[in-house]
Amino acid sequence: xxTLRTVADDPVSYALNWKAAHSRPVIGxxxxxxPSEIVHAVGALPVIIQESKTPITEGRSMLAxxxxxxxxxxxxxxxxxxxxxxxxxxxxxHCVQLLGAVDAIRYSRPEKPVHFAQFTSAMxxxxxxxxxxxxxxxxxxxxxTVVRARLTDADLARSIKAFNENRRLLRHxxxxxxxxxxxxxxxxxxxxxxxxxxxxxxEHTAVLLELLDRIVVRDEAPDDxxxxxxxxxxxxxxxxxxxxxxxxxxxxxxxxxxxxxxxYISTDVPEDGDPLAALSTWYLExxxxxxxxxxxxxxxxxxxxxxxxxxxSRSVGVVVLMAKFCEPHMLYYPELxxxxxxxxxxxxxxxxxxEGIPIETLRTKMETFVERIRRHPxxxxx
Ligand code: SF4
Numbered sequence: 001x002x003t004l005r006t007v008a009d010d011p012v013s014y015a016l017n018w019k020a021a022h023s024r025p026v027i028g029x030x031x032x033x034x035p036s037e038i039v040h041a042v043g044a045l046p047v048i049i050q051e052s053k054t055p056i057t058e059g060r061s062m063l064a065x066x067x068x069x070x071x072x073x074x075x076x077x078x079x080x081x082x083x084x085x086x087x088x089x090x091x092x093x094h095c096v097q098l099l100g101a102v103d104a105i106r107y108s109r110p111e112k113p114v115h116f117a118q119f120t121s122a123m124x125x126x127x128x129x130x131x132x133x134x135x136x137x138x139x140x141x142x143x144x145t146v147v148r149a150r151l152t153d154a155d156l157a158r159s160i161k162a163f164n165e166n167r168r169l170l171r172h173x174x175x176x177x178x179x180x181x182x183x184x185x186x187x188x189x190x191x192x193x194x195x196x197x198x199x200x201x202x203e204h205t206a207v208l209l210e211l212l213d214r215i216v217v218r219d220e221a222p223d224d225x226x227x228x229x230x231x232x233x234x235x236x237x238x239x240x241x242x243x244x245x246x247x248x249x250x251x252x253x254x255x256x257x258x259x260x261x262x263x264y265i266s267t268d269v270p271e272d273g274d275p276l277a278a279l280s281t282w283y284l285e286x287x288x289x290x291x292x293x294x295x296x297x298x299x300x301x302x303x304x305x306x307x308x309x310x311x312x313s314r315s316v317g318v319v320v321l322m323a324k325f326c327e328p329h330m331l332y333y334p335e336l337x338x339x340x341x342x343x344x345x346x347x348x349x350x351x352x353x354x355e356g357i358p359i360e361t362l363r364t365k366m367e368t369f370v371e372r373i374r375r376h377p378x379x380x381x382x
Contacts, residue, residue: 001188003207004195008237011050011198015085018045018200025087025147030074030102031235032259032292033119034092035279037269038140040201041159042149047086048197051236052077056354062104063097068325069354070236071097075104088113088146090139092283094121095294095328098235115142123287123297132280140276156275162201167265169208170196174262178254178313181218186230186243186253194237194260225252226370229315231306231336232329233258234294238321238352241359246319249366250374255313257290257306258321266290293332302332303339310345317373318347319366346373 007014015026025044029036039046051073059076067075077083083105089112091102099116106114117139120128140151173192176182184192192211196204228251230243237260247253256262267286270278287295291302310318318340322329333349340347348369350362 001191001211004191004199004204007199008050008191008194009053011047012082012085014198015045015047019085026085027143027146028083028086028089030089030091030093030098031070032093032263032294033283033286034090034117035136035269035282036197036201037156037159037163038136038151038279039090039143039147040162041156042143042147042151044087044143044147044149045200049074049077049083049086049089050194050198051354052082059104062107063100066325067097067100068235068323069352070323071101073236073354074101075108078105079108083109086112088115088143090115090117090143092117092119092135092139093294094118095235097325097327113142113146115139115146119283121295123284123295124299129280129284132283133277136276136279153275157271159201160269160271160275160278162205164268164271166196166201166205166208167268169205169212170265171262172212173208174255174265176215176217180222180227180252180254182215183218184215185247186256187240189253189256190237190240190243190258190260193264197260197264222252226250226317226373227252227254227313227315229254229306229310229313229318230256230258230261231318231320232333233260233321233323233352234292234326234329235259236323239356242321242350242352242357242362245359245363246366249363250370251317251319251366253319254315255309257302257309263290263292293328301335303336306336307339307343307345316345316377317369318345319369320347320349322349322351324351324353346376 019026027039027044028047028049036046051070056072056076058079062075063072117135119135120131144151177184230253266289267282269282287297288300291300291305
């Protein structure tokens, strides 16, 4: 775990060391739908840019205060040179705030290649798949140019297998946690997923296999803790101290749909057929497996998905983690809350900020929430 913690806490140093050891480029990508396989397949290191812990200084003038903490942190990291290790940047999503952060990189580091693939967000239209196919093909060309290497189908197929294996292992940790028989705290689970976003995938898989060998699996799950689901928090990892307070208050986090969580590893890329086409299938399917309000789809909705997840993990309460000023989440949240209330599921909204939130106030709120569930247990969603 110490190795993963070091990498997750300081992805830029990991990328610098990797680059020195391999003499290969490092490509930064952005949440939440970029297929890292395509970068890995040309021999570069794909790294999903993380929020930095440091206070925002020079970047303050680049994006307004009402941008989410993640985007303001990215703009700041770009302006102080923290992202200079990256040889290029790629983005597939088009949350308006994320685009602002990408523009801040373009402005402060004009010499760096930045490619915006813009995957279609209306998922059900007849032209969605062909258009995403086209964007992935453009992305391939762009990455080949920046990395100065040709991408072959065979290399991409190998990378797809490597990432699928890593996702499967991470989902196995999720299954163990849901059963309640293996104690994996919310901050440990976040560490497992966050490190997979920034580390060489083969190295990460080797560490996961070692951890799986050593994990203690009990015969029985503890029955004195309130089983909770963590929901929301797009694009970046909630601060570990928030996750720790949630569990110190008598809650046991057994599942989540966080981006730095189950959302990231929900879907594998098909391993048969054309590997480039498989990446667009992955893009379309992951919104069905873990629906997201940044995509528009008629087939599924997040509230139904959440209620079904609660039933599967036997969670009796939901803690909603919302990054301040995250518009897609703010706009969808009333729907989610209505659905939870209609099913008698108790929930607590925690708004997070880059600058941090008062932990003792959070502790009091969490303890009250857990006590309320103990006194008035919600029915398990049917
Ligand atoms: S989806 Fe939310 S967290 Fe992500 S960039 Fe947009 S506003 Fe920020």
